[in-house]
Amino acid sequence: MTNEEKIPFWRDDRFWKVVIQVIVVAIVVAVFIFLGSNLVRNFQRLRLNFGFGFLVDRDRPASFQIGDSPIPYSATDPYSRAILVGLLNSLRVMVSGIVLATIVGITVGIGRLSDNWLVRQIATVYVETIRNTPLLLQLFFWYFAVFLRLPKIDNPVIFLNSIFLTNRGIYLPFPAGSLQTWLSLGFLVLSGVLAAILWRRQTQVIVRGGASGRTLQMGLLGIAIAAILTIIFGLDWQQPQLDRAANSLEGGLNLSPELATLLVGLTIYTAAFIAEVVRAGIQSVDRGQWEAARALGLKSGLVMRLVIFPQALRVMIPPLTSEFLNLAKNSSLAVAIGYSDVYAVSNTISNQTGKAVEMLLVVMITYLSFNLIIASLMNWFNRSVQLKER
Amino acid sequence: MTTTTNLGSKPPVNSVSPLTWVKKNLFSTWYNGILTILSLLFLYGIGSGLLRWTFTQAQWGVIGANLRLFFVGLYPQTLIWRPWTSLGIIIIMGGFSWGILTRKGAIFSRTTLIILGILGATCVALSIPAGIQSSLLLWGMLFLLIIGAVVGRRVGTRIPAIANWLPLIWLVTFFVLLWLLEGGLFLRQVRRDDLSGLILTLFVAIVSIVLSFPFGVLLALGRQSSLPAIRWLSIAYIELIRGLPLIGILFMAQVMLPLVLPSGVRLERVVRAIAGFTIFTAAYLAENVRGGLQSVPRGQVEAAKALGLSIPLVLIFIVLPQAIKAVIPTIVGQFISLFKDTSLLAIVGLVDLLGISQSILASPKYLGRYGEIYLFIAVIYWICCYSMSLASRKLENQLGRD
Incomplete structure (x- = not known):
C-alpha cells in the first residue's frame, strides 16, 4: 500500500462518525452522573431515602379521603390502593371522554361541511372559540361558574323528570344491574354482532353484485328496532328519586361535579379538535371521487358510505390517534379541580410523604402505558382500514 | 338553437335575492329545514340566556376595577412606563415586518382598513373602564403601527434583502425587551417572581x-x-x-x-x-x-x-x-x-x-x-x-x- 492512498484519520468520515457519537454519549452520561450525584447528595442532606416499600406498608395508611371511588376505599388503606383508585378514575374519564368526544367531534365536523348555512356557521363558531381558549380556563369555567352554581339539592333543575342537575352533582337514570339488565345487555351484544355481519354482507352485495341490498336493509332495520326497544324497556332503567324529607336523591347514576366538569370540559375541548380532523379528512378526498360516484348513480348516503368515508378514514386515523392521546394526557388537569385521578393521587402522596422521585416514576410509567395502549389499539385499527395492496 | 359566446367579457353575475338565498342555504330539503329550525331554537336559547345574564345579572365592575392587575399584575406602579414602552417597540416592529412582508401587494386594502377601524373604536371604547390616558396611549400605539408599516414598506422596496434579516432583528428586539422588562444595566431590577x-x-x-x-x-x-x-x-x-x-x-x-x-x-x-x-x-x-x-x-x-x-x-x-x-x-x-x-x-x-x-x-x-x-x-x-x-x-x- 502506497502512502498516497492512505487517508489521514482526521479526514476520514468513518472516524468522525464514531468520535461524534462517543462525545455525545459521554456528554449525556456526564450530565446524568452530575444530576444523579446531586440527587444522592441532596437526598442525604434532606434525610430522604429511595424505595417503593411505603406503597404497600400496612402501617403507613394513605390517611386521605378520595371523593368518588369506583371501588371500596377508606383512608386506612395503603397507598397502593389509593393509586389503584386513581388509576380506575383516570381510565373512567379517558374511556368515556374518548367515546363522547368522538361522537360530538364527528357530528360537528360533518356540520362544518353541511349544506345548511346556519349549521355551518354554528359549527365554525364552536370550533374557533373552543380551540383558541385554554382548556384549564374552560375547566375552571365549567366547574366554578356552571356545576357548582347549580341549585341546591332541594330545588334541582329537572329535565324530562329523569335528569337532575344539582350542585352536588348530576343524577342520571342508569340500568339497575339486575338479571334483566344483564340479559338485555347480552341480547344487545348479540344483535350488534349480527348487525355488523349483515352490514358487511349488504356492502358486499352492493359493491360486488350491484344489487340494491333491500332485503338485508330490512333485516338491519328490524334489528335496530329490536335493539331500541330493548334499550328502552329491557335494561330496567332506574330513575333517580328525589327524597324531599331526607334531602337526597336516590338511585340512578350520580356524577360528582368534578367528574361531570372533567367529562364535559374534555369532551367539548377535544371534540373541537376532532371536528377539524374529520373536516380535513373529508375534504382531503378528491372532488372527482364525489362526482364520479354521483355519475355512477349512487345516492348521496351511499356515496358517503362506500366512496368518501373509507378514503377519509385513512387520512383521519393518525391525527385522531394524537387527539386521543392528548385527551388522555389532558385528563391529568383533574388535579386543578380536585378530581382524584392517578396524577392527583400521586401528587397528594408525593406532598404527604416527600417521595417525589418515586411518585414521579409511577406517574411516568402510568401515562406512558396509557399512551402505548391507545397508540397500539389505534395502530391496529389503522392497519385494518388501510388499502391492502399486493 | 344558437349559442352566443361573448369571449373576453366577464361571466354573468348571479344576483341572488334574499329569498332565494334563504331557500337555497337554509331550506333546500326537508331535513335542512328541520335543522335550520332546531339551530334557530338552539341559538335563541343560548342567546337569550346570555344576553339576560350579561345585562341584568353580571356585574362588570370587577373587570374595570382590576384591569391593571389583569394586564401587568404586580409590576411596580412607578415603572409602568416599561411595559408600555415594550408594547410600543413590539408594535413598531410588528408594523415594520408587516410592511416589509406585504411590500408587493396593496397595504391598505379594505379588510385591513376595517380591522384598523375596529381596533381604533376598541381603543376609544376602552377609555370607559381604563381611563382616558390609557386610551390615548393605545391610539398612539395604533399610530405607531401604521408608521411602522409605511416605513417598513419603503425600506422593503429599497432593500429587499432585509426580509431575510427579519428573524435576526426580532431576536435582537427580544433581548432588548427582556432587558427593558427585567431591568439590570442602568435600569432598576424587577424581581422575576x-x-x-x-x-x-x-x-x-x-x-x-x-x-x-x-x-x-x-x-x-x-x-x-x-x-x-x-x-x-x-x-x-x-x-x-x-x-x-x-x-x-x-x-x-x-x-x-x-x-x-x-x-x-x-x-x-x-x-x-x-x-x-x-x-x-x-x-x-x-x-x-x-x-x-x-x-x-x-x-x-x-x-x-x-x-x-x-x-x-x-x-x-x-x-x-x-x-x-x-x-x-x-x-x-x-x-x-x-x-x-x-x-x-x-x-x-x-x-x-x-x-x-x-x-x-x-x-x-x-x-x-x-x-x-x-x-x-x-x-x-x-x-x-x-x-x-x-x-x-x-x-x-x-x-x-x-
Whole structure:
C-alpha cells in the first residue's frame, strides 16, 4: 500500500462518525452522573431515602379521603390502593371522554361541511372559540361558574323528570344491574354482532353484485328496532328519586361535579379538535371521487358510505390517534379541580410523604402505558382500514 | 338553437335575492329545514340566556376595577412606563415586518382598513373602564403601527434583502425587551417572581419558545441522523416527553430541579417553570421541524455535497433554511398551544393571567364573580390566539407565493 492512498484519520468520515457519537454519549452520561450525584447528595442532606416499600406498608395508611371511588376505599388503606383508585378514575374519564368526544367531534365536523348555512356557521363558531381558549380556563369555567352554581339539592333543575342537575352533582337514570339488565345487555351484544355481519354482507352485495341490498336493509332495520326497544324497556332503567324529607336523591347514576366538569370540559375541548380532523379528512378526498360516484348513480348516503368515508378514514386515523392521546394526557388537569385521578393521587402522596422521585416514576410509567395502549389499539385499527395492496 | 359566446367579457353575475338565498342555504330539503329550525331554537336559547345574564345579572365592575392587575399584575406602579414602552417597540416592529412582508401587494386594502377601524373604536371604547390616558396611549400605539408599516414598506422596496434579516432583528428586539422588562444595566431590577398577569403569560410563552427552538432543531436533526447513538437518544427523549402530561413535567421542574442541582443553586419559580415548558416544547418542536426536514428533497443535499460543502455547512446553509421555512405555520401553531398551556402556571402556584383571576376571585369583595372574570380572560386569550392563527395563515400564503 502506497502512502498516497492512505487517508489521514482526521479526514476520514468513518472516524468522525464514531468520535461524534462517543462525545455525545459521554456528554449525556456526564450530565446524568452530575444530576444523579446531586440527587444522592441532596437526598442525604434532606434525610430522604429511595424505595417503593411505603406503597404497600400496612402501617403507613394513605390517611386521605378520595371523593368518588369506583371501588371500596377508606383512608386506612395503603397507598397502593389509593393509586389503584386513581388509576380506575383516570381510565373512567379517558374511556368515556374518548367515546363522547368522538361522537360530538364527528357530528360537528360533518356540520362544518353541511349544506345548511346556519349549521355551518354554528359549527365554525364552536370550533374557533373552543380551540383558541385554554382548556384549564374552560375547566375552571365549567366547574366554578356552571356545576357548582347549580341549585341546591332541594330545588334541582329537572329535565324530562329523569335528569337532575344539582350542585352536588348530576343524577342520571342508569340500568339497575339486575338479571334483566344483564340479559338485555347480552341480547344487545348479540344483535350488534349480527348487525355488523349483515352490514358487511349488504356492502358486499352492493359493491360486488350491484344489487340494491333491500332485503338485508330490512333485516338491519328490524334489528335496530329490536335493539331500541330493548334499550328502552329491557335494561330496567332506574330513575333517580328525589327524597324531599331526607334531602337526597336516590338511585340512578350520580356524577360528582368534578367528574361531570372533567367529562364535559374534555369532551367539548377535544371534540373541537376532532371536528377539524374529520373536516380535513373529508375534504382531503378528491372532488372527482364525489362526482364520479354521483355519475355512477349512487345516492348521496351511499356515496358517503362506500366512496368518501373509507378514503377519509385513512387520512383521519393518525391525527385522531394524537387527539386521543392528548385527551388522555389532558385528563391529568383533574388535579386543578380536585378530581382524584392517578396524577392527583400521586401528587397528594408525593406532598404527604416527600417521595417525589418515586411518585414521579409511577406517574411516568402510568401515562406512558396509557399512551402505548391507545397508540397500539389505534395502530391496529389503522392497519385494518388501510388499502391492502399486493 | 344558437349559442352566443361573448369571449373576453366577464361571466354573468348571479344576483341572488334574499329569498332565494334563504331557500337555497337554509331550506333546500326537508331535513335542512328541520335543522335550520332546531339551530334557530338552539341559538335563541343560548342567546337569550346570555344576553339576560350579561345585562341584568353580571356585574362588570370587577373587570374595570382590576384591569391593571389583569394586564401587568404586580409590576411596580412607578415603572409602568416599561411595559408600555415594550408594547410600543413590539408594535413598531410588528408594523415594520408587516410592511416589509406585504411590500408587493396593496397595504391598505379594505379588510385591513376595517380591522384598523375596529381596533381604533376598541381603543376609544376602552377609555370607559381604563381611563382616558390609557386610551390615548393605545391610539398612539395604533399610530405607531401604521408608521411602522409605511416605513417598513419603503425600506422593503429599497432593500429587499432585509426580509431575510427579519428573524435576526426580532431576536435582537427580544433581548432588548427582556432587558427593558427585567431591568439590570442602568435600569432598576424587577424581581422575576413579581411578574404576573398577562405580562407573565407572554414572558413565559415567548422565552420558552425562543429557548426551545435550538433544542428542537438539534433534536430533529438528531432523530434524522445516520449515527445510531444520536438517533436513539433523540428518539428516546422525544417519545418520553411526548408521552407525559405537561402538568407532570411542570411539577417535576418545580420539585425535581432543586433536587438534582447542586445544593447552592436556587432557581426562581418562574425560571423553573420556563425550564419545564422548554423541556416539553422542545420535543414537540422537534417533531414539527422533522416534518420540514423530510420535505427537503434529497437532491438538495447531494448537490450541496457535490459542490464540496461539509456536512455542517450543508445543514446550516442548505437544509435548515428550507426546512424551517416549510414549517413556520406549524411552529406558530406550536406557539399558540404553548401560549394556551401557560395557563397551567396557575396550578403550580404562579400568577399568570389565569392565576391572577383566581386570586382576584379569592378576595371577599369579588366573591362569586366567576362568570364575568372567566369570560373576560377567555376573550383576551381568544384575541391573542385567533389573531396569531390568522397571521400564520397569511404568512403561509405569503411564503407559498414567494
